[in-house]
Amino acid sequence: MSDGPWTGSDRAHNGECHARWAASSNRSTGDPGYRDEWYDAQCGGCRFWIALGGELGQDYGACTNSGSAFDGRVRFEHDGCAVFTVREDHSFG
Structure with a gap:
């Protein structure tokens, strides 16, 4: 990692995050x-x-769904829960 401002583009760090977060799907x-x-x-x-x-x-x-057990938590886009609410425009991601 560099000493400059964090940009979120460190592939090694992002890969480690993905591995940790995917394990909690x-x-x-x-x-x-x-x-x-x-x-x-x-x-x-x-x-x-x-x-x-x-x-x-x-x-x-x-x-950001107050009725979800995952409210306020980072979630993988292909995960889901019992209180899913479809977007009106049916977009994804």
């Missing part, structure tokens, strides 16, 4: 128990998911 599309109906209810398509800035924002955001 609520749902993984690779799990045998992943249900088909969850595919269209992923965090990246929820109206309460706000993408992070920088490179990590390509995959991660913060949950």
Whole structure:
């Protein structure tokens, strides 16, 4: 890492974050128990998911749904929870 201001573009750091954060996923599309109906209810398509800035924002955001157990936590865009709320414009990410 450099001594300058943090820009969020340190690939090694971002890779370490991804590994740590992915380990705390609520749902993984690779799990045998992943249900088909969850595919269209992923965090990246929820109206309460706000993408992070920088490179990590390509995959991660913060949950802002007060009814979710994940409110205020960083979530992988392909994760999900029981209180998913679709975006009115049906955008993702």
